[in-house]
Amino acid sequence: MRTMLVWATGALALAGIPQAALANGWNMPVGVTDVSRDIYSLHMVIFWICVVIGVLVFGAMFYSLFRYRRSQGASAAQFHEHTTVEVIWTAIPLLILIGMALPATATLRTMYDASQADLDVMVTGQQWRWRYEYLGEEVAFTSNLGTPREQIAGGDEKGENYLLEVDEPLVLPVGQKVRLLMTSDDVVHSWWVPDLAVKQDAIPGFVNENWVRINEPGIYRGQCAELCGRDHGFMPVVVEAVEPEQFDQWLAQRKEAATQAAMGIDREWGLDELMTRGEKVYGSICASCHQPDGSGSPPTFPALAGNQAMLDERARHIDTVVNGVSGTAMPAFRSTLNPVEIAAVITWERNAWGNETGDIVQPSEIAEQLSE
Amino acid sequence: MWRVIKSVLAAFFGVQKEARRREDFGRGDGRAFIVAGIVMGVVLVVLVALIAHLAAG
Structure with a gap:
C-alpha cells in the first residue's frame, strides 16, 4: 500500500x-x-x-x-513462451x-486541403528576406529585417522583438482561408510561424501549398527554419492579422500606391519629358477647342498662346484644368486625365508657342491636389 | 495451404507457438513459406496503399 x-x-x-x-x-x-x-x-x-x-x-x-x-528470498520464475x-x-x-x-x-x-481559398499569397524566399505577392491584386512587396544593425553588431540594447521584426509585415484578413504558395529564388528556405502552425519549405523550382485561416487579429512572429546561408537568422516572418474590412482598406491603399508608382507620380519629372508627354495630351484632348497652335477660338475658347492672365497665375491655371470653369465650355479633367497627364499638359501650355515661363508642374503636386 | 498461410500471418504478427514452429520446420521444404511470404507481403503493401488512398480521398 x-x-x-x-x-x-x-x-x-x-x-x-x-x-x-x-x-x-x-x-x-x-x-x-x-x-x-x-x-x-x-x-x-x-x-x-x-x-x-x-x-x-x-x-x-x-x-x-x-x-x-x-535479499527478500525471491527466486526467478523459469518459463518460456506464453x-x-x-x-x-x-x-x-x-x-x-x-x-x-x-x-x-x-x-x-x-x-x-488548400482548396477553395479566399485569397492567394505567393511567398518567395530570397537570401535573406521574404517577398509577398497578393495574386490577382497587383500588390507585392519584400519584407526585410526591421531590427537596427546597431542592436545586432553594435552596443545598442536589444529590443523586445529582436530579430523577429520586419519593415513590412504580411497583412492577412482574419476568418478567411488564405492559400500560401511557397517558392524560393535561390536556396531552400522555410516559412515558419508557430502560432499559425505553418512550417513549409520554400524550394527553388517548386511551388508548395499551405493555407491558414486565422481566428484572432494580432501580430504573429516566426522565422526562416531552413539554414539558408549567412543571414539565415536575419529573415524573420511577421504576420499581421486584421479584420477583413481593415484588410480591404489596406489592400486598396497598397494597390493605389502601386499604380501611382507605375505611373511615376512618386518621382521628380524633368521639363523635357513633361513637354513630350504634354504635347501628346494637348493634341488629343485640348487642341480641338484651343487649337494646335494655342490660338483658341475667342470668345468661347480663349487663346492659350500669350495668355498673360494664365501665365501669371500658375495656381489658377492648374485649378482651371483640374476643376474646369463653371458656366463655360471648359470641363474638369480631374477624372478624365491622370495626374501625370494633367501635370504634363499644364507644363506644355506654360512653355509652348512662345510661352516661355520655364514652369514645371510635377505630377506629385497634381496628385496631392486631387486627393484633397 | 491454409497451414502455410496461418504460419506466415503469425510471422507477420511476430508471435508463434513453439509446437507449430517445430511442425513447420519439420517439413523439410521451405519453398512454400517463401512464396507465401512474398505474395502476402505484396498483398499487405497493396492493402496499406488502398487504406491510405481511402483515407486521403
Whole structure:
C-alpha cells in the first residue's frame, strides 16, 4: 500500500510538469487557427498516452525490482513462451497506434486541403528576406529585417522583438482561408510561424501549398527554419492579422500606391519629358477647342498662346484644368486625365508657342491636389 | 495451404507457438513459406496503399 502511494505521488508530480512548462513557454503554442489547435491537442493527447504508458511500464518494472528482490528470498520464475501474453502485448500497442493515427490523419487531411481559398499569397524566399505577392491584386512587396544593425553588431540594447521584426509585415484578413504558395529564388528556405502552425519549405523550382485561416487579429512572429546561408537568422516572418474590412482598406491603399508608382507620380519629372508627354495630351484632348497652335477660338475658347492672365497665375491655371470653369465650355479633367497627364499638359501650355515661363508642374503636386 | 498461410500471418504478427514452429520446420521444404511470404507481403503493401488512398480521398 505504501508503494502505491509513492507511485501516485510520482505520477502527480509528472502531471504538474506540463502545466508549468506551458506557462513558461516550453510547450508548443496553442496558436490562433483551428489547425494549430488541433495539432496542439493531438500533441497533448499523445503526450499523455506516453505518460500513462511510461508510468505503467516503468512502474511495473520498478515495483517488481523492489518487491521481488533477492535479499527478500525471491527466486526467478523459469518459463518460456506464453502465446496469449505475447499476443496481448503485441495487440495493445497496435491498437494504441491506430487510435493515435485516426485523429492525426484527420488533421493531416485538413492541413493539406488548400482548396477553395479566399485569397492567394505567393511567398518567395530570397537570401535573406521574404517577398509577398497578393495574386490577382497587383500588390507585392519584400519584407526585410526591421531590427537596427546597431542592436545586432553594435552596443545598442536589444529590443523586445529582436530579430523577429520586419519593415513590412504580411497583412492577412482574419476568418478567411488564405492559400500560401511557397517558392524560393535561390536556396531552400522555410516559412515558419508557430502560432499559425505553418512550417513549409520554400524550394527553388517548386511551388508548395499551405493555407491558414486565422481566428484572432494580432501580430504573429516566426522565422526562416531552413539554414539558408549567412543571414539565415536575419529573415524573420511577421504576420499581421486584421479584420477583413481593415484588410480591404489596406489592400486598396497598397494597390493605389502601386499604380501611382507605375505611373511615376512618386518621382521628380524633368521639363523635357513633361513637354513630350504634354504635347501628346494637348493634341488629343485640348487642341480641338484651343487649337494646335494655342490660338483658341475667342470668345468661347480663349487663346492659350500669350495668355498673360494664365501665365501669371500658375495656381489658377492648374485649378482651371483640374476643376474646369463653371458656366463655360471648359470641363474638369480631374477624372478624365491622370495626374501625370494633367501635370504634363499644364507644363506644355506654360512653355509652348512662345510661352516661355520655364514652369514645371510635377505630377506629385497634381496628385496631392486631387486627393484633397 | 491454409497451414502455410496461418504460419506466415503469425510471422507477420511476430508471435508463434513453439509446437507449430517445430511442425513447420519439420517439413523439410521451405519453398512454400517463401512464396507465401512474398505474395502476402505484396498483398499487405497493396492493402496499406488502398487504406491510405481511402483515407486521403
